[in-house]
Amino acid sequence: MPRPRVAKKGGKTPQRKGRTGRSPTEIDRIVGANLRKARLHHDLTLAELSTEMGISHQQLQKYETGTNRLSAGMMSIAADVLNIRIVHLFEEDEPSISGKGRTAESRLREDAGFWLSRIRSRATLQMAVRILKALAS
Numbered sequence: 001m002p003r004p005r006v007a008k009k010g011g012k013t014p015q016r017k018g019r020t021g022r023s024p025t026e027i028d029r030i031v032g033a034n035l036r037k038a039r040l041h042h043d044l045t046l047a048e049l050s051t052e053m054g055i056s057h058q059q060l061q062k063y064e065t066g067t068n069r070l071s072a073g074m075m076s077i078a079a080d081v082l083n084i085r086i087v088h089l090f091e092e093d094e095p096s097i098s099g100k101g102r103t104a105e106s107r108l109r110e111d112a113g114f115w116l117s118r119i120r121s122r123a124t125l126q127m128a129v130r131i132l133k134a135l136a137s
Contacts, residue, residue, distance in 0.1 A: 034091060
């Protein structure tokens, strides 16, 4: 049976070597960097993405630089807003969000879908669909 962690003087419990309990780790920095890449891929500013996520642009910047850690809930929100899978935030190599290996046409179709998914007004969405139909014929 594992020994319980005992509080030291000052009320703090012992931590793993080399890091404090809630300080960002290397994976937190990777997640933040990939969040930034996804934001830039969609040509969004810090202010635009942070508004969609319901946080301040300062907090988003702290996530992107790895200063603060993203919760699982915040990762889910970011992935939904950016229309990516959460797993892409954890990729250490070039993440799939960059579109490497896809054709220019497929990237354009994905971008069009991303922007259409951000339209909140039903009337605006109907107008966008009419425009797309006219362009496609």
